[in-house]
Amino acid sequence: KRRRHENKVSRPFEFLVEDIFNVPGVGPVVSGFVNAGELTVGSTANVYVGPTDDGTFMKTLAKSAHIARINTQHITSGQSACLAFSLNKELRKKLRRGMVVLRENPTSTREFDAEICVLKGEGTTIRRSYQAYVHILNVRQSAYARQIEIVNHNSMGLPPSHNAEFEEDGIVLRPGSRAKVRFEFAKRPEYIRPGMRMLFRDGRVRGVGIITNVPKEVAVAV
Structure with a gap:
C-alpha cells in the first residue's frame, strides 16, 4: 500500500476529510487521509474545501498540519494528518465529513x-x-x-x-x-x-x- 501511494505523489493534492474539530485558540481542524499529492502548509497554502450542501467550495488557508500530534510543514500521499484552516464562524458551520481538500479545479x-x-x-x-x-x-x-x-x-x-x-x-x-x-x-x-x-x-x-x-x-x- 505504501508503494502504491508513493506513485500518487505526483498527482494533484487530494485530502479526504474524515472528522472535524473546533480547537480553542486554533480554530477549525479536520482530520483525514492524504489520498494523492502533497501539500506544504503556511501563508501560501491556499486550498479549496468542499463541496458544501449547494455544491460550492470554500477557499481558505491551510495554516498548519499535525501528524500523530507532531507539528509538520509538509504532508504527502499515504499519510493520515490533521489540517487547521482559516475560516470564519459562518463557513465553519458548513464543514462536514465526506468533504475533500483540493489545491485546484474544485468541481x-x-x-x-x-x-x-x-x-x-x-x-x-x-x-x-x-x-x-x-x-x-x-x-x-x-x-x-x-x-x-x-x-x-x-x-x-x-x-x-x-x-x-x-x-x-x-x-x-x-x-x-x-x-x-x-x-x-x-x-x-x-x-x-x-x-x-x-x-x-x-x-x-x-x-x-x-x-x-x-x-x-x-x-x-x-
Whole structure:
C-alpha cells in the first residue's frame, strides 16, 4: 500500500476529510487521509474545501498540519494528518465529513456513471429509480438509479452479465447481474472522479462497482 501511494505523489493534492474539530485558540481542524499529492502548509497554502450542501467550495488557508500530534510543514500521499484552516464562524458551520481538500479545479456533481456488479440480494430486483446507500471512499450518501444499461465489456474485467433481464418497464438486475448505471445523489453534490471504486447496499442487497464517467458541474469557490 505504501508503494502504491508513493506513485500518487505526483498527482494533484487530494485530502479526504474524515472528522472535524473546533480547537480553542486554533480554530477549525479536520482530520483525514492524504489520498494523492502533497501539500506544504503556511501563508501560501491556499486550498479549496468542499463541496458544501449547494455544491460550492470554500477557499481558505491551510495554516498548519499535525501528524500523530507532531507539528509538520509538509504532508504527502499515504499519510493520515490533521489540517487547521482559516475560516470564519459562518463557513465553519458548513464543514462536514465526506468533504475533500483540493489545491485546484474544485468541481462537484449530483450524477455519475458506474459499471456495477450485484453480489447478493436474494428475492430483490433492481430497476430504474432504485435507491441504495452508496460508499465512495469517504463519501456516504443515498443515491437513485436513473438509467440502467447492459454492457458486454466493462472496466472491472468481468465477463458479460447473463442475469440481467428486459421487462416491460425496463431492465431488471438480480444477483450476478452487471450493468452500467447512472446514479444521482439524493441529498447534495459530492466530489468524485472516474476510477474511484464504490460499494452500494440496501437491506440484503450488496454490490460493487467502478465509476466510469462524471458529468462535472463547475462549483464556484466562496
